[in-house]
């Protein structure tokens with residue numbers, strides 16, 4: 416059997432598959448809960464690779480957005 420249990424990349428608690436995943440520049444991170452995933456995302460904001468970058472308009476206040 417190859418049921419390798421992963422530890423949460425934030426709090427190190429065992430993760431119940433499939434867990435909460437976050438793709439970052441340093442690899443795929445796994446978290447035990449949505450809270451850990453969110454906190455890691457805030458702490459390592461520059462490393463997080465979002466596949467839905469278009470949905471985040473907060474950080475992108477472009478002067479030529481054509482309002």
Ligand SMILES: [Zn+2]
Pocket residue numbers: 423424425426427428446447448451
């Ligand atoms: Zn955790």
